[in-house]
Amino acid sequence: MNKAKWKVDTKIIHDCLTPDEKTRAIVPSITPAVAYSFATAEEAANVVAGMEEGIYYGRYGNPTVRKLEEKIASLEYGEAALALSSGMAAISTALLSCLKTGDHVLVTKDVYGGTYSFLTTLAERIGIQFDFVDCTNPDNIFEGMLSNTKAIYIETPSNPNLTILDIEQIAKVSKKMGVPLIVDNTFMSPILQNPLLLGADIVVHSGTKYINGHGDVLCGFIVSDADRIDMMRKKIMGDLGQNLNAYEAFLVIRGLKTISLRIEKHCSNAKKVAEFLATHPMIDKVYYPGLKSHPGHEIAIKQMRDMGGIVSFEVKGGLEQGKLFINSLELAMISFSLGDPETLIQHPASMTHAQIPKEERAKYGITDGLMRLSVGLEDSQDIINDLEQALKKVDIRMSV
Numbered sequence: 001m002n003k004a005k006w007k008v009d010t011k012i013i014h015d016c017l018t019p020d021e022k023t024r025a026i027v028p029s030i031t032p033a034v035a036y037s038f039a040t041a042e043e044a045a046n047v048v049a050g051m052e053e054g055i056y057y058g059r060y061g062n063p064t065v066r067k068l069e070e071k072i073a074s075l076e077y078g079e080a081a082l083a084l085s086s087g088m089a090a091i092s093t094a095l096l097s098c099l100k101t102g103d104h105v106l107v108t109k110d111v112y113g114g115t116y117s118f119l120t121t122l123a124e125r126i127g128i129q130f131d132f133v134d135c136t137n138p139d140n141i142f143e144g145m146l147s148n149t150k151a152i153y154i155e156t157p158s159n160p161n162l163t164i165l166d167i168e169q170i171a172k173v174s175k176k177m178g179v180p181l182i183v184d185n186t187f188m189s190p191i192l193q194n195p196l197l198l199g200a201d202i203v204v205h206s207g208t209k210y211i212n213g214h215g216d217v218l219c220g221f222i223v224s225d226a227d228r229i230d231m232m233r234k235k236i237m238g239d240l241g242q243n244l245n246a247y248e249a250f251l252v253i254r255g256l257k258t259i260s261l262r263i264e265k266h267c268s269n270a271k272k273v274a275e276f277l278a279t280h281p282m283i284d285k286v287y288y289p290g291l292k293s294h295p296g297h298e299i300a301i302k303q304m305r306d307m308g309g310i311v312s313f314e315v316k317g318g319l320e321q322g323k324l325f326i327n328s329l330e331l332a333m334i335s336f337s338l339g340d341p342e343t344l345i346q347h348p349a350s351m352t353h354a355q356i357p358k359e360e361r362a363k364y365g366i367t368d369g370l371m372r373l374s375v376g377l378e379d380s381q382d383i384i385n386d387l388e389q390a391l392k393k394v395d396i397r398m399s400v
């Protein structure tokens with residue numbers, strides 16, 4: 001059988017997960033070992049030097065984690081993958097693999113808050129320069145390039161406004177300029193979008209979200225060419241101690257088996273929710289790439305297999321109405337995460353972006369009524385009914 005021709009649903013179940021050679025157990029066992037023994041000092045030296053296959057110390061790799069890494073590399077069509085302790089560990093490691101003191105990175109304007117914080121505090125402290133640029137127009141990237149630019153970093157769809165960036169076009173710019181393109185693919189998961197196939201050089205994920213999919217593991221992934229991943233493993237992740245442990249890798253391997261089914265349901269539920277919100281009189285604006293009115297709709301159709309499970313929208317009225325709406329929800333839970341089986345909602349103006357002044361927030365499209373909804377796996381009608389009853393409460397309060 002030609003495994004190279006397997007479709008993605010078959011790859012998810014079987015790729016890189018063959019039964020144990022001794023016991024024939026189908027589910028891989030957890031290997032918690034930190035230390036590994038060697039027949040000779042020469043063998044140990046060769047494994048550390050990378051001249052022989054093997055694992056030598058838990059901070060630089062683990063057999064259970066390696067299985068997961070192989071699987072993620074396969075799903076993202078990359079040579080190799082690295083599993084780390086969080087999405088932020090993946091993002092910081094990927095950026096540090098390209099940048100040193102005095103280097104510059106060009107970053108998409110509406111990037112995840114943790115990435116923004118890493119760049120503006122830690123990276124700045126070690127002398128890494130950055131500029132936030134509107135990457136919806138690739139010409140802005142050309143114009144923003146400096147002689148010391150060593151990487152381009154984008155996120156698409158973005159968090160929370162679901163801005164869509166044309167990966168293929170931006171990859172053309174990055175190739176022309178000879179700098180690597182890093183793409184945060186968290187919102188799509190490897191099931192819906194594969195940036196390496198579109199010309200990107202490095203893909204990062206918060207595996208905490210759709211990849212694990214059950215809200216019980218923090219993890220991150222980087223997928224790239226084997227040499228770059230090896231360097232990150234030994235010189236950044238290993239030295240900073242950002243490795244994922246075997247127990248959590250096991251949970252992710254387990255969670256991954258249903259990713260295709262989960263993503264299908266997240267997408268179909270999100271579509272129904274977006275269509276409901278788009279016609280509701282109490283909603284000012286809906287951000288969902290599946291709607292024809294979304295400015296990135298055509299690019300989304302070109303590079304994404306489906307539109308994902310996140311719908312952002314603006315409730316009419318100010319901050320108080322926004323809070324009233326979110327506090328009135330009975331099924332959707334107020335939470336900072338996304339990609340879980342439960343429907344989760346967050347109100348950036350009073351939660352993640354509350355410390356930023358209103359005018360500053362507006363520059364990034366964070367209005368007082370903006371909500372980010374991570375549509376879960378419940379029945380779509382129950383989710384819609386919940387939104388409807390909460391919107392009614394806002395409506396009544398506004399007309400009083």
Ligand SMILES: Cc1ncc(COP(=O)(O)O)c(C=O)c1O
Pocket residue numbers: 086087088089112114155159184186187205206207208209218219220337
């Ligand atoms: C797009 C995106 N990238 C990265 C991260 C960071 O992931 P983690 O919380 O696993 O560090 C998040 C978290 O919400 C995210 O939404």
